[in-house]
Amino acid sequence: MVPPVRAIAAANVNGVRAASVKGMLDWLAATDADVICLQEVRARPDEVPVALRELLDAHGWHLRMAPSETAKGRNGVAVLSRAEPEAVRIGFGDPASDLDGRYLEVDLPGGLTVASLYLPKGVAGTDRQDAKDAFCKTFADHLRTAFDRCAVTGREMVVAGDWNIAPTERDLRNWRNNQRNSGFLPYEREWFAALLAHGWSDVVRDLHPDTDGPYTWWTYRGRAFDNDVGWRIDHVLTTPGVAAAATGAVVQRAASHDARWSDHAPVLVRLGGAG
Amino acid sequence: MIEGRLVGGRYLLLDTLERRGFGPSHRAEDRITGRTVVVTEITLPADDGARERLLAEVRAAGRLRHPGVVGVLDLITDRVADGGMREYLVTEHPETRPLSRVLTDGDPPSPRRAAVIGRDVLAALRAVHAEGRTHGGLDPDCVLLAPDGRGLVTDIGLARAIGRRATGGSPFTPPERTGPDGDTPAADLWSLGAVLHHAAGRQAAPGSPLDQAITGLTAAEPAGRIGPDHAEALLERAARPRPTGGDLGRNRWILLLAAGVLLVAVVGMVLWAVL
Numbered sequence: 001m002v003p004p005v006r007a008i009a010a011a012n013v014n015g016v017r018a019a020s021v022k023g024m025l026d027w028l029a030a031t032d033a034d035v036i037c038l039q040e041v042r043a044r045p046d047e048v049p050v051a052l053r054e055l056l057d058a059h060g061w062h063l064r065m066a067p068s069e070t071a072k073g074r075n076g077v078a079v080l081s082r083a084e085p086e087a088v089r090i091g092f093g094d095p096a097s098d099l100d101g102r103y104l105e106v107d108l109p110g111g112l113t114v115a116s117l118y119l120p121k122g123v124a125g126t127d128r129q130d131a132k133d134a135f136c137k138t139f140a141d142h143l144r145t146a147f148d149r150c151a152v153t154g155r156e157m158v159v160a161g162d163w164n165i166a167p168t169e170r171d172l173r174n175w176r177n178n179q180r181n182s183g184f185l186p187y188e189r190e191w192f193a194a195l196l197a198h199g200w201s202d203v204v205r206d207l208h209p210d211t212d213g214p215y216t217w218w219t220y221r222g223r224a225f226d227n228d229v230g231w232r233i234d235h236v237l238t239t240p241g242v243a244a245a246a247t248g249a250v251v252q253r254a255a256s257h258d259a260r261w262s263d264h265a266p267v268l269v270r271l272g273g274a275g
Numbered sequence: 276m277i278e279g280r281l282v283g284g285r286y287l288l289l290d291t292l293e294r295r296g297f298g299p300s301h302r303a304e305d306r307i308t309g310r311t312v313v314v315t316e317i318t319l320p321a322d323d324g325a326r327e328r329l330l331a332e333v334r335a336a337g338r339l340r341h342p343g344v345v346g347v348l349d350l351i352t353d354r355v356a357d358g359g360m361r362e363y364l365v366t367e368h369p370e371t372r373p374l375s376r377v378l379t380d381g382d383p384p385s386p387r388r389a390a391v392i393g394r395d396v397l398a399a400l401r402a403v404h405a406e407g408r409t410h411g412g413l414d415p416d417c418v419l420l421a422p423d424g425r426g427l428v429t430d431i432g433l434a435r436a437i438g439r440r441a442t443g444g445s446p447f448t449p450p451e452r453t454g455p456d457g458d459t460p461a462a463d464l465w466s467l468g469a470v471l472h473h474a475a476g477r478q479a480a481p482g483s484p485l486d487q488a489i490t491g492l493t494a495a496e497p498a499g500r501i502g503p504d505h506a507e508a509l510l511e512r513a514a515r516p517r518p519t520g521g522d523l524g525r526n527r528w529i530l531l532l533a534a535g536v537l538l539v540a541v542v543g544m545v546l547w548a549v550l
Contacts, residue, residue, distance in 0.1 A: 084495070087490070093479070095474060141477065145477075149481040152481065152482070
């Protein structure tokens, strides 16, 4: 079944209040996505800028947010959808992470579940990496269960967001120098590969099998953006029905360093067969 | 140190409790009755009607008598160290731990245990609803776990009374609660579903009674949610002890095989005797 959605986007906005005054509103006004998964929103619902609220109202978006309850002003994910969600779930039933603003799942009409994910960043050899590893362990259980559930119920599912893992050597420019760094650790890549082996599809890679990148994150430091020294860490993983319907994927890289409104660029996946 | 203070000339504060609640909570001794109680310091919002609202909620909650509801005993205004006035809510002190703390400590309940808690909380909420009231702010901090496994509910009406109105985005705030007509029994049941999702959602097997209860309670549209009777039936099923070693359930096939062998032997002996 092809879900009634034309395009799905994922965007780590690096703070919705800052992004709203830098150019995110223009991107939002122009996008033809029907669903957008936002990460690092870093705001509670009552802190969403008025200009963004007005834009969302004017364009008929439904906003569902999961701010961090444990670290105010950090993390935070959201889902924007043209259709009103039928159900909203914050977290994936994991007491250790549900309140951290890292995962939000909405059921949309037509049998599609969309989740916005902000997987923890790690620093190899530190407590932060331990926290990332712990999250990945329980999250993999959830993804396996969710995939199997979709196979039984016939629902389709998309998990889009900032996964903070570059799955292969093609997914970061300086892969040789980063093999001991979080985000490209061998066991992290194996973890991601196991998800694909279970049946999840990395649709951007499926549609761009032979290219380096397309990268989605470039550090603000130095000339990383200008030299395209980036990482592909923002992914759209889908169940087979959505993957089969995917007709195109693009990273909407800013035209110039000055035009960036986040250190990430939005990832957009187009689906064919929908109205 | 607030311990050792006498509040309202009657309640001697003994030590601080681990609940977040609506303000600092203390175990205290009622110097008149000798009972141990809980005294919670509540900071009211600045608006003129705040104390009247709190009084109305406390009076309503004080009339409730249900084994799953923590009884409200008293409301006192007293002076604090800085010279300002504070409200002190006095409630019963059952030997319990808040579910929030149990989860924070990394000890999530099993699905069956969660179902027992859910069933008890649902019964308490139904008692509240039968009085024409709602809880208005159920979350894991308001769910208390007794050593014998019972679940209790506290802080009925407090979120409403002190103006902690939901702005959305809390994992336990139903979609409609941010609106003017969102304070309904159905909204309380949504919160119960969200609490169960948080406590044990990841462990609940797809399609299991607990999974169905969580999904049914947390539909976005109130009209699409299951009612309390349906939820109670599902939670009752989920709360049933599973057959364990020695019961038919676990050894069903072995027992059936043994019965079959026995039957063949008996039939063989009968035939041998007859022929």
